[in-house]
Amino acid sequence: MTVLVPDRLDDALAALDSDPALTVLAGGTDLMVELNYGRRRPIDVLSLRRLAALRDWHVERSAAGAGTREDTVVLGAAVTYTTLLGDELARLLPALAQAARTVGSPQIRNAGTIGGNLVTGSPAGDTLPVLVAQEATVELASARNGLRRLPVSDFLTGPKQTARRPDELLVAVRIPVRPGRSEFLKIGVRNAMVIAVANCALVVDRERRALRCALGSVGPVPIRDPAAELWATTRLDWDGHAAPHPSVVEGFGRRMAAASRPIDDHRATAAYRRHAVGVMARRALERAWRPAA
């Protein structure tokens, strides 16, 4: 077992290029459990610990004349959940902060990273519905082919499966800051330290007058239903911002529940999950539609 801990991104990419079988280690909250429990043999590891640039984040201002006033938050892949909870990021991306706050414990949030959540690709990953609802993109780097970007919804291809090629490193997540409210909801057996039975993210995009909702833990990847989103969008009062008619929030919840594809497992039954995401989608819409205080 070799453990590489490079100081420079170029060195990390060169290592992955020469040995694509390397396992990338970020926060360790998934990989170390597999090693501790003997589910995985010791493997050659590329640790991101010393790549300080991957732990930084910044805001990219929208280009002048781009026809939009949208900024983009660019998160290094090794940004931790604790960092996502910081005041400034929580203000820019409140639903992402809400999701981060529900992950594990302080110890887990100090270690676990946004990139790890993505690359692990668990159907229950808490940030994933938020990233899908925000229409975030990931940035993958390789020594041979440089950078490529793809939408998170294309990056996540199945349960614990992603579009990352073996020689690629996930280096950044780009998240457009939508002018409007957003909401994240999660159901688990208690408040701390739980894997989601089901979760839900909803983003109100006031500029485009669009609604985006993604459900987690009820399918192989986060689930959206553009038809249900459009159905609700056309029934909302975008000018006066009046509270939606109860039939709209109920109809939206019903449609999202119908779009879910849950399974029975040790955490919950499919029937419970389907019911739960309907309730969460309804509540998310009600909360996100409240006028700004």
Add this chain to the structure above:
Amino acid sequence: MSTETVEPTYELTVNGVVRPVAGAHQGDSLLHVLRDRLGLPGAKNACEQGECGSCSVLVDGVLVCACLELAEAAVGCAITTVEGLAPAGAEPGDAALASDVLTDVQQAMVEAGGVQCGFCTPGFVVAIHDLLDRVPEPSPLDVREALAGNLCRCTGYGRILAAVDQVVAVRSRSNGD
């Protein structure tokens, strides 16, 4: 990449001391190396999946579960265990465990009855120190959230929370003098 099984040899900086690690197994967590190779049994081994917090340590000043850190990747980091919180000389084998080598948090845990079987205590002590270093006067909610990753099956938590209150009260009084 070599596949032969060479025993890793590396050094870890724990409680300010550079310590060579011999005979560690491949893929060993920091927790195993601390306990079984470096003779520092303060961090406790229970769930090995980050659920219980009994192995809480600080790595470069950040509270983490030692069971989720790959030991070999922590080379060059400043690691602090519960043994390193007390004044120098409090490590096992030294003139240990007289009350004057306990930290205020450890002393308060004893006085408030926050220690019963004691297994979770070191993890709580490290987590409480971390909290009070960052937030000297935490709200009750701050305390509960900060300790949500540490499980105790004996005390019901009330006495642990009382110990935190006691430390906060004493520290803020002495700061006011």
